[in-house]
Amino acid sequence: MDIDYGKLIEQEGIQSIVLTDIDNEAIKESLSYLKLQSQKIQVSSFDYLGKKSYIDDMQKLVIELNRNEVTKEIAVNKVEEFFDTLLKSMEDESYLDYIGNKFDLCIILPIYTQMLYLQLDDALKKTKGYRFIKGLLLQKMIHIIDCFNRNVVKCINRDGYLFDLSDIIEEALSNQDGSLHNNATLDSRESATIDTMKKIEAYEKTYGVGLGSFGLINICEYLIEHEAYYYEWTFSPKRRFLVKGLLLSRSSNQ
Numbered sequence: 001m002d003i004d005y006g007k008l009i010e011q012e013g014i015q016s017i018v019l020t021d022i023d024n025e026a027i028k029e030s031l032s033y034l035k036l037q038s039q040k041i042q043v044s045s046f047d048y049l050g051k052k053s054y055i056d057d058m059q060k061l062v063i064e065l066n067r068n069e070v071t072k073e074i075a076v077n078k079v080e081e082f083f084d085t086l087l088k089s090m091e092d093e094s095y096l097d098y099i100g101n102k103f104d105l106c107i108i109l110p111i112y113t114q115m116l117y118l119q120l121d122d123a124l125k126k127t128k129g130y131r132f133i134k135g136l137l138l139q140k141m142i143h144i145i146d147c148f149n150r151n152v153v154k155c156i157n158r159d160g161y162l163f164d165l166s167d168i169i170e171e172a173l174s175n176q177d178g179s180l181h182n183n184a185t186l187d188s189r190e191s192a193t194i195d196t197m198k199k200i201e202a203y204e205k206t207y208g209v210g211l212g213s214f215g216l217i218n219i220c221e222y223l224i225e226h227e228a229y230y231y232e233w234t235f236s237p238k239r240r241f242l243v244k245g246l247l248l249s250r251s252s253n254q
């Protein structure tokens, strides 16, 4: 998300940067688009949801829940079963096994809203009892995000930091507004920061906390928060996300 890796690589003391995502090709394409070639950059592609692919189980769940005779009770059982298996697979996984060593700085770029939930929600939109199932999925995502966060924390050195960025709200832009921005940009000017913070606070007062905010609240159970940052992330001429970031570490006197 618009991190200037070129600048990061040049920083004194940076020995290596490891980029992770399930989508190996997307990382490679981005690196080639950004014309970034450095021995210091490594790519490690793996699934944050565990070694056992969840795709087959997810397809089975979607088929089951779309059967006409599914009662609330059956739906709860099937969803419980799916998430139990998934969590077990996540608990068995250590991200450290893939990336080798711990880091002085880990950066999480929007993932809480991207992992699994949107896929499932989309696949189940036409299911009978969708509203009930949606509530159930959101409850279950709490455990998935908690497990993800615990695994990330294990990848940080004792004196290391985590910069955790999360998209909280998506705003629709009028063409006129959006046409000012042709590329995805993270706007960190002070005016954008204050505006974003106010919009997020007002939104959460009215609608409550979504998965994006939950991820940040949850990580504070494991690390100490030092500073909060707010950004406007204009993704395309028509779409803008309001992003919150936290800088965290293991102890308060770092």
Ligand SMILES: C[S@@+](CC[C@H](N)C(=O)[O-])C[C@H]1O[C@@H](n2cnc3c(N)ncnc32)[C@H](O)[C@@H]1O
Binding pocket: 001, 002, 020, 021, 022, 023, 026, 046, 047, 048, 049, 109, 110, 111, 114, 115, 116
């Ligand atoms: C909003 S994008 C952020 C991409 C990238 N970090 C960046 O900043 O440009 C969310 C990313 O999450 C990745 N993702 C979704 N589910 C994942 C999973 N289970 N394991 C690993 N990566 C996943 C997607 O492939 C996608 O690239």
